[in-house]
Amino acid sequence: MNFYRSLTEEAVRLLDIPDEPDIYHKIRRWARVHIKHESVAPIDTMNWPKGCLMCGLVYQARKKSKADNNVDRAASIYGMAAVQSHIDKWIAAEAPLYFVDDVLAGQAILMLADFYKDDDPETFMRYMKVADGIMRFLYGHDADAEGVLPYRPAQKTGQIFADSLGMIVPFAVMYGLMKNDDDAIAFARNQMTYALKHLTDPEIGLPWHVYSLDGDNGDVKISGALGWGRALGWIMYGLGASVEAFDMYPPKSPEAITASKTFAALLEHMTEIAQQFRREDGLFGSIIHDDETPADTSASAMIIYGIKQRDYRAERGVKRESYIEPLVPYIGSDGKVKGAQGECMGIGLYSDTYGSYPWSVGMTLLLL
Template identity: 30%
Template sequence: MLEMVKAAEYDLLHYPERKMGYGLKRTIKILTGRKVEPPDKINWPNGLLAMGLADYYMAHKNSEEARVIVDCLKQYYDRWIRRGCKMYYLDDAFSGLALIDLYQITGEEKYKKAADVMVKYLFNHETDDRGSLPYRPNQKNGYIFADTIGMVCPFLCKYGSTYGDMNAVNLAVTQIQNFIEMGMDAKTGLPYHGYQEESGVKYGIIGWGRAAGWLMIGMSETLACLENTRPSYEVIKQAYRRLVDKVEAYQLPNGLYSWQLGAKEGPADTSATAMILYSVAKSLNTKTLIGIHRSRMVRGRDALLGMVEEGRIGNCLAECQGFSMYPQIYGSYPWSLGPALSLFVAAEEIN
């Protein structure tokens, strides 16, 4: 696992690595009035890496690598803080999970203030009529993505439970409950990639593996922070358990999950696998799930462990480009490395 930690440390400070000439091309576009993406370094892939590193630190505080991890996390967040804590997208909030951990580790107030900036951004974000957060509001399409549940709700709920902010918890719960009601396929029990509230139309394929993974992470992380006396806790827990049962039925004999859960003869996707299994391992540790799920989780974990090469995990589906736009390109990406590292750490507690 240490090889993976080293790879995650490197990627956290270097992803995305720009090709030669990137800066010049960007400048030319700006000067000619063309649209350019902001230089977003607090993005969700880095958030997954930061979470994996923070999880490893929490489980191995006395290891030699622990100090290196803290230094790496500080470099990552300090860079963002120096640039004014700019938030560009909803999915930037996933980096807030490890940011809360870093404040608890160091006690440095700047990390608490940075988390405050994140939650304020989410509070001020546009919502639809049911209170859900559109993924890209500037596109004016009202699309709600399953990804948002995993990218936003864990931070909101952890922030709210850590700092006593029930508005943050309530916003997280609203996202999950709305998606459960409007984003699921009634026949299979699996999620669509997303939906639009106004029309009620559901979009994307049913059972895209990473959509299921994001949804499961969002629900399991929220349940880990949510008070079990709250009425919504039981509602979300039962919905989560049903989803886990439905997803596990699609696990391949080798322990992995396909890029599209129902496409059992298609390529396996290590990112979907790692996300799904991490969520299950997390929920076994918090007792949200019972031990019957352990054997499936262990089988998948062992399959992923066997695929680690030089600290990285290949066979990971490339970045999604939108609803039903899933380029069939596979390689090693942060979104397989980060959740796999978190999975392996969580599974240590179960063993």
């Protein structure tokens, strides 16, 4: 069955839901800031759920833009136009960046730039200029003693989330390859290798969700759950997208060649770990090694995407349809992808609500 059109339409619908609050919330927000003098989080239109949608939409739109199937080709144009409109509005608002989450959308910006590189050099340069700003944001971000970026530096905890490895590493890899910038590639390799070293449990090989370097002695403090599904999901997505970038833009410099081998080896290793805990239905649980927890389609899509990239590089000849097959029972005719765990509200505060969310729809698009 062809799910591309319905998934694209649902992803665009979710992307178009405004992040700006209605008039009631705008007044309440103004009062909190100007009367109560409270600290209020900024309205972030490039948040990670939007990033998931944009990455999935552009990823498939590039592949389907020359499809023989008119339905697929029309859906690709529709999806690409929606992402471009969202990004252009953000650029018109001076492209604000608030959190490392926002860098996930930067991957979509680089994919857009690549799409226009040959046919529209002006648009290509416009998006690459924005990508330059995102890379500067990463370079200027707070970092721990090993150079790894904490998730929320304003909290002064120094905590590194597994989520960041999917949000920022593929962007830095792709940026470095497109710009022949070894510093960006070294930055990406540093983030992934140090974080995986500290997050990975030595006994079962699965990652913890969060770690931090404790004081000046370099001791590592672990937080959150061991084997949380989306922690492994973000890692597998980050590794898979990075490996795919190295395949798209073959490395030339010694740094890029070394990084390419490092990422491929890490993806191979983490795939072997993940496959040990795969369920009979082909999915992965919200706690990977606990069969009593529900399956999580969002974590599963991320992990399977990484497996897909490992298989493609190793030329294992697996048919494309086999990657999305485990998720088929959860995909509705309306493009919703049910069975995804709700948003994590803090370290160890994992949702017990399951449904269709931007992170399940966007990541499932990667498997088509």
